[in-house]
Amino acid sequence: MADKAVTDLAALHALLDDVLLGHVSVVVDGYPVAFPTAVARDGDRLLVHGSTGSSWLRALGAGAKASVTVTAMDAVVVARASFESSFHYRSAVVFGRFTPLRDDDKERALDVLVDRILPGRSTELRRPTKRELAATQILAMTIADWSLKVSERWPDDLPEDVAGQAWAGIVPLCSGYGDPVPAPDLRDDIPVPPSVRALSD
Template identity: 50%
Template sequence: MPSLVSQRMPEKMSTERAALDELLGSTVLAHVGLVVDGSAVVFPTGFAVIDDRLVIHGSTGSRWMRAIAAQEVSVTVTKVDGVVVARSTFESSMLYRSAMLFGRFETIDPADKPAVLDALSDRFIPNRSAEVRPSSKKELAATVALALPIDRWSLRVSADWPEDEESDIAGDAWAGFVRFGAPSATAEAAPDLRDGIEPPASVHELLAHPERIV
């Protein structure tokens, strides 16, 4: 298992669990690194944190999901918060938070799967499971849910001002941060939506807070 101790810029490392939780709560996109047929691959997937586990789901017929469940993996979650604009291109960089989690995914028990999948859906679309029908037996049988305990991780945070040379500071170039604010979101009705059906509360919640997803 890889070491959690950074040899490069250790000052950017954070051991604060609250900072990790904040990052995991700010996006739903993770990348799972694994080995398939002797080659390293990275698998992008949506996730949610449920009961201190990082949960993903997919088709029971997916070779990727079978491979993920059969080996030790690494999972990365990254959020770009802005750009560090320095007085030279060499010193310019990104404002970011990036976590790596390590371990082995466990298969969710079939008895727990309906509630877990509802919680996963509600992370993507707040409270959506209360607005639609329950998953059918066929849908549940076709879906696998995997959970990774959040007990081995590292977190790197880049939030520092530019470290420019004194000669550059004395010059006329601008320096600072460009922070990315909350994105805007719009709702577009499906072409086959019947007239008179308005967006529900879950969609309005998502429109109001897209920064929780992207």
């Protein structure tokens, strides 16, 4: 689908900034596997994190070749024939190798990841302990080799279907957050913080 290819780096950055979940693909113990995980763009690099005990993160940290796939579904394309029905989507694959982050860069990258999920949250929390940092693997991949496909067309129906009685168009896909639900052990005197309120406003 070369006609859907987009080479604008800004469009790739916009997609990476819109999605929270990516799939990291790597070969572990001779088998190709894809792991869903939170991703965050940090300038010209892509960040992932997890436990230092994770076999796939250890493989990435050791320099294994990898790819990261992200997809945003934007609308359902309702055509007059099932054959022409589809989606509006933006999908990218970033290829490369990850590098483990350490010391101040590691802690700053962790803040980037936290704030990607909940903007401003890192300033509301205590700093991670040395033990927590030691148990956390944070990896970065330079965004240099990538492929982006975008589909945003109207239904491409046959003339005889256009002349028929079936409806055609698009239905935008919308996502959002509900009202915050406090943890059962949260004290009554602790208000909802700005980072959480901002999600549901």
